[in-house]
Amino acid sequence: MRPAVSALACALLVAGLAALPLFVGGYGQGVLVGLMNAVVLASAWALFSGPTKYVSLATVAFFGIGAYTVAVLTETMPFGAILAVAGAIGVAVALLVGLATLRLAGVYFVIFSFGLAELVRQIITWFETSVNRTLGRYIFIDLSATAIYWMLLALAVAVIGTRWLIERGRLGLAVHAIGDDEIVARHAGVDVTKVKLALFALSALAMTLAGAIQAPRWTYVEPSIVFNPNISFTALIMALLGGATRLWGPVFGAVPLFFFFEWLSVTMPGQFSIVLGLTFIVIVFLVPNGVLDLAEKGLRKTRGPNAGDARHV
Amino acid sequence: MFEIRGLSKRFGGLQAVKAVDFDLAEGEVVGLLGPNGSGKTTVMNLISGVFPANGGSIRLGGRRLDGLPAHRIAKEGVSRTFQLVRLAPSLSVRQNVLLSLSFGARPVSGREAERRADEALSRVGLEGVGDARVPDLNYIDQKRVELARAVATRPRLLLLDEWLAGLNPTELRAAIALVGSLRDDGATILLVEHIMEAVRALCPRSIVMRAGEKIADGPTAEVLNDRRVVEAYLGGAAHV
Amino acid sequence: MLLSTLVFGVVLGGTYALVALGLTIQYGVARIMNLSFGEVVMFGAFATFVLFTGASLSPVLGLFVVVPLAFAISWILYTVLMRPLVKRARHPERVEIDSILVTFGLLFLFQGLFTQAFGSGYTGYGWLQAPVEILGARVASGRVLGLGLACLIGLGLWAATTRTRWGLTMRAVATRPAFAALVGIDENRVARQAFALGGAIAGAGGAILSMYQPVTPIDGGFLTMKALVIVIMGGIGNMGGALAAGLIIGIVEALVSYAVDPGLTLAATYAIFLAVLLWRPKGLFA
Numbered sequence: 001m002r003p004a005v006s007a008l009a010c011a012l013l014v015a016g017l018a019a020l021p022l023f024v025g026g027y028g029q030g031v032l033v034g035l036m037n038a039v040v041l042a043s044a045w046a047l048f049s050g051p052t053k054y055v056s057l058a059t060v061a062f063f064g065i066g067a068y069t070v071a072v073l074t075e076t077m078p079f080g081a082i083l084a085v086a087g088a089i090g091v092a093v094a095l096l097v098g099l100a101t102l103r104l105a106g107v108y109f110v111i112f113s114f115g116l117a118e119l120v121r122q123i124i125t126w127f128e129t130s131v132n133r134t135l136g137r138y139i140f141i142d143l144s145a146t147a148i149y150w151m152l153l154a155l156a157v158a159v160i161g162t163r164w165l166i167e168r169g170r171l172g173l174a175v176h177a178i179g180d181d182e183i184v185a186r187h188a189g190v191d192v193t194k195v196k197l198a199l200f201a202l203s204a205l206a207m208t209l210a211g212a213i214q215a216p217r218w219t220y221v222e223p224s225i226v227f228n229p230n231i232s233f234t235a236l237i238m239a240l241l242g243g244a245t246r247l248w249g250p251v252f253g254a255v256p257l258f259f260f261f262e263w264l265s266v267t268m269p270g271q272f273s274i275v276l277g278l279t280f281i282v283i284v285f286l287v288p289n290g291v292l293d294l295a296e297k298g299l300r301k302t303r304g305p306n307a308g309d310a311r312h313v
Numbered sequence: 314m315f316e317i318r319g320l321s322k323r324f325g326g327l328q329a330v331k332a333v334d335f336d337l338a339e340g341e342v343v344g345l346l347g348p349n350g351s352g353k354t355t356v357m358n359l360i361s362g363v364f365p366a367n368g369g370s371i372r373l374g375g376r377r378l379d380g381l382p383a384h385r386i387a388k389e390g391v392s393r394t395f396q397l398v399r400l401a402p403s404l405s406v407r408q409n410v411l412l413s414l415s416f417g418a419r420p421v422s423g424r425e426a427e428r429r430a431d432e433a434l435s436r437v438g439l440e441g442v443g444d445a446r447v448p449d450l451n452y453i454d455q456k457r458v459e460l461a462r463a464v465a466t467r468p469r470l471l472l473l474d475e476w477l478a479g480l481n482p483t484e485l486r487a488a489i490a491l492v493g494s495l496r497d498d499g500a501t502i503l504l505v506e507h508i509m510e511a512v513r514a515l516c517p518r519s520i521v522m523r524a525g526e527k528i529a530d531g532p533t534a535e536v537l538n539d540r541r542v543v544e545a546y547l548g549g550a551a552h553v
Numbered sequence: 554m555l556l557s558t559l560v561f562g563v564v565l566g567g568t569y570a571l572v573a574l575g576l577t578i579q580y581g582v583a584r585i586m587n588l589s590f591g592e593v594v595m596f597g598a599f600a601t602f603v604l605f606t607g608a609s610l611s612p613v614l615g616l617f618v619v620v621p622l623a624f625a626i627s628w629i630l631y632t633v634l635m636r637p638l639v640k641r642a643r644h645p646e647r648v649e650i651d652s653i654l655v656t657f658g659l660l661f662l663f664q665g666l667f668t669q670a671f672g673s674g675y676t677g678y679g680w681l682q683a684p685v686e687i688l689g690a691r692v693a694s695g696r697v698l699g700l701g702l703a704c705l706i707g708l709g710l711w712a713a714t715t716r717t718r719w720g721l722t723m724r725a726v727a728t729r730p731a732f733a734a735l736v737g738i739d740e741n742r743v744a745r746q747a748f749a750l751g752g753a754i755a756g757a758g759g760a761i762l763s764m765y766q767p768v769t770p771i772d773g774g775f776l777t778m779k780a781l782v783i784v785i786m787g788g789i790g791n792m793g794g795a796l797a798a799g800l801i802i803g804i805v806e807a808l809v810s811y812a813v814d815p816g817l818t819l820a821a822t823y824a825i826f827l828a829v830l831l832w833r834p835k836g837l838f839a
Contacts, residue, residue, distance in 0.1 A: 057657065104830065104834050107586060110586065110653055112823075115823055115826075118774075118778070119819060122816055122818075122819055126814050130814060170422060173408055173411055174412070177404060180402055183363070184412075187383055188416055188417055189384050240654070273665030274661075277660070277661035277662025277665060278658070279658075280655075281659065284638075284658065288651065
């Protein structure tokens with residue numbers, strides 16, 4: 001009974017979300033695109049970083065690769081084919097970075113991911129200016145905000161659905177064991193590096209596609225626009241606020257923070273970065289395991305004292 | 314069945330294991346003894362692939378294990394427990410056992426895996442607690458879960474690293490009986506242990522190490538009376 | 554031209570090495586991976602600028618103001634932000650993750666503050682630009698002085714850690730944290746001192762950097778990236794390694810920006826980093 005109810009609730013939710021842009025105007029549709037983008041990026045970040053606890057600072061590297069691939073390939077092939085190429089490039093970069101760092105301790109990965117977006121940006125900028133002699137490209141792909149929103153919604157469903165499937169299956173056991181204690185996982189027979197690599201590639205694929213899908217909204221792109229470090233930062237903070245170790249955590253973090261950041265960028269654009277940094281520090285201190293965890297603890301407390309230690313899955 | 318030849322390991326300037334040789338026959342239960350710092354746990358870690366050896370070979374049923382990563386060694390049929398219990402606390406008790414069943418030697422899945430997990434849990438005296446959360450268990454029960462995870466895959470070689478340490482006398486008797494029952498089922502076990510009562514009860518044969526070298530290997534009663542072994546232990550006991 | 558590029562590289566590398574020295578002390582002893590480290594360097598640069606333009610204080614004398622300030626800021630950051638994280642964590646792993654996150658937040662906070670105060674463009678002051686001749690290459694005297702100061706501070710640091718009891722304590726905590734407590738070392742105190750000292754060195758590095766080139770608020774992130782790569786290359790906690798790795802990165806960067814493109818300096822650093830990861834992940838000198 002319960003799984004059927006959850007499935008129905010999810011189906012209704014998706015249907016409702018899909019219908020939303022039909023009831024709002026152009027501005028509203030733009031907001032919806034941004035919101036869905038936040039959900040996708042936060043969920044994709046948590047898909048890898050939640051269970052493995054490897055802090056990835058590279059979200060915008062993949063997002064930018066996606067967007068820039070579209071800019072380069074615009075008008076050469078159908079949009080669907082461009083998305084496929086972008087996804088393939090994103091996965092290839094993820095595998096390269098992952099193979100070099102994921103077999104080592106977490107700090108190596110953090111350091112590499114910290115510089116990855118800037119590295120890619122420098123290489124693209126150099127290539128464009130010294131080989132193509134131009135910087136900046138126009139994108140001529142006619143896609144409505146609603147179509148983009150629907151694609152992002154489908155991507156969000158795919159990311160959350162993938163995580164749900166992983167959690168249910170035997171891979172979920174491996175993923176949680178890796179997060180708890182890699183040694184345990186290894187000695188139980190789990191190829192830890194392979195699992196991490198697979199999760200990282202999946203997460204990178206989603207981020208790349210998010211960038212590629214939204215590229216048509218810009219019409220003009222250059223590396224400094226699509227490799228904006230704020231994107232990595234906001235995706236991370238959203239996933240953390242909700243709780244990266246939980247399936248729905250990133251969604252719960254993405255929705256309020258998206259609106260908060262929108263409000264912030266309108267009311268105090270000059271102080272955006274300052275407030276962003278402060279928000280981040282406050283979240284790490286006050287809700288280290290995310291609001292869902294906090295809510296669950298609160299519920300347990302009101303229901304009965306025999307709830308035990310609040311270990312989360 | 315299992316053979317180690319010239320096994321060596323250096324940590325910086327410290328030669329932790331020096332050219333150790335020994336064999337285990339199928340179904341044999343052997344104690345690996347020695348004072349603290351003699352290299353016993355390092356040998357266990359080398360066999361299970363925590364880190365690679367600097368020299369020598371490890372073979373299980375003719376297949377070389379040295380140089381393989383830990384997860385491959387597990388898949389070859391080597392299971393282990395740790396000196397300080399290591400479990401995945403975010404998984405339930407049953408899921409901890411399912412982990413090795415799903416990824417270890419001869420993996421199984423679905424109903425069969427669930428059945429085997431519950432079988433392993435009742436084997437170690439934990440029937441009915443499969444759904445419990447690991448942090449809610451007491452220490453001995455956590456050790457049992459770890460053992461269940463190790464034996465569920467029916468390993469060809471079981472490494473127990475001070476599995477009996479830290480138990481009270483009653484728990485210890487139960488634990489010795491449990492390992493004894495694994496032995497009676499034909500498991501091949503190498504166990505590092507400081508509790509001589511347990512070694513005498515469980516291991517017909519023992520190997521003694523000191524400062525990284527093997528100094529004795531033979532029937533447990535004889536080995537424990539060996540002059541060099543007594544000296545090694547007195548030397549070791551002097552600064553305890 | 555090649556010769557002067559090399560000299561530029563050595564000067565830059567000297568500053569990088571100094572900055573990385575501070576980071577390796579922070580990470581090696583306090584075990585805090587500080588992503589806002591470069592912001593303290595930037596603080597050093599901006600503060601020196603303010604002192605020079607506002608109070609006409611020579612950048613060299615400015616060091617005596619900037620360095621204690623950077624020390625104090627880092628001391629406060631450790632006490633207010635890092636220490637509570639260390640205290641509440643049940644696993645060391647958690648401290649690592651939380652400190653990465655908090656210092657990532659600090660990075661944005663500081664960048665925002667710097668941009669507010671100094672704008673997003675270049676901030677710098679002309680000082681000691683008269684060229685001097687070294688090995689036939691003409692180099693601004695500010696650069697030469699900067700290199701000299703970096704060497705001096707580095708040397709003093711080396712002496713302090715190898716020749717004093719305090720240095721011995723630091724090294725004990727860095728190599729064997731578990732045993733440090735057994736011999737009566739207050740680990741928290743040492744960690745705080747190391748974090749503050751690392752910050753002071755960062756401040757000095759920033760002041761020196763400002764003597765020969767203008768800076769922008771976003772430079773801090775790049776400096777952190779480079780310093781982290783240098784620390785890994787040299788081997789965590791290895792001061793000699795950091796020095797050598799810093800010089801390598803500085804020279805490679807100067808060569809790449811001279812021979813290929815100035816926009817590829819970070820790419821060059823990461824190319825080296827990739828090679829180190831694949832070939833010697835424990836550091837070049839492990």
